[in-house]
Amino acid sequence: MNNRLSIRLAVIMLVIPCSLLVAFTHYPAIQALINSFWNNSSSRRPSRFSGIENYQALMEDDRLAQILINSTIYALGTIPLAIGLSIGMALLVNSRLPGTTLMRLSFFMPTMLPMIAVANIWLFFYAPGIGLASQILEVFGMPSINFLGRTDTALASMMFVAVWKEAGLFMIFYLAALQSVPTNLKDAAKLEGASALRVFWDVVMPLLRPTTIFVAVNALINAFRLVDHVIVMTEGGPNNSSALLLYYIYEVTFRQRDFAYGATLTVLMVGLLGLLAIVQYWVLNRKAHYQ
Secondary structure, eight states: OHHHHHHHHHHHHHHHHHHHHIIIIIHHHHHHHHHTTBOOOOSSSOOOBOTTHHHHHHHTOHHHHHHHHHHHHHHHHHHHHHHHHHHHHHHHHTSSOTTHHHHHHHHHHHHHSOHHHHHHHHHHHHOTTTSHHHHHHHHTTOOOOOGGGSTTTHHHHHHHHHHHHHHHHHHHHHHHHHHTSOHHHHHHHHHTTOOHHHHIIIIIHHHTHHHHHHHHHHHHHHHHHOOHHHHHHTTTOSTTTTOOHHHHHHIIIIISOOHHHHHHHHHHHHHHHHHHHHHHHHHHHTTOOOO
């Protein structure tokens, strides 16, 4: 009787999450792929099969080329910075310095805030003339800068916000990994005369590689997934200098009501994320140590 209950419970616990996964992940992806081969419908004209016309339009979209460049710069800038900063914070809070509990709370606090709230906070920080950034520049005798209103600073300003928001979450993963590193390995390296830097680089870092794989893949997904701060802070401006791929999908689909082209852009984003995640995992996993 108990075995039957266990089997039923296991089936229920398996079916429910799998159903949610299919309903909210696989089905929308497949539906987007199907919709990308049809054109938009209207009240007077039904949708018709258009073949690869949407993909041809995608190849000829000059704005998309600029947005892909922005997304690449955004990912290449935020992922290494977030990982490096999170490792540094994890090493700091894992030390025996006083006040580590307060440091953990302060480092993790940005992660607990909604992205909309974070964007509004940084809007005040970047406000020209009255924001904290302008006040700091004035202290050093430098003129005020409209960080979000210039094409050469808007994207970098958004990247800084994303790193500030995400580093605390990644710190938690690295902190757990650091606390699981066997102390006898570090002690043996110290007995051999290795410096603290060599112990970290040759002993600790290889053991952190599985965590780095996990964090890097999640950071990559977040780099393409986050769109809230773009909507609140710049709306992709000025002149598309801070527009990212997901924001472009949102704009095309819900503002321009071009659902077919929005589905095509979604297929592009899913394909890019899948390909990049596979390459990233393959590159980082070659020298990973899981035991």
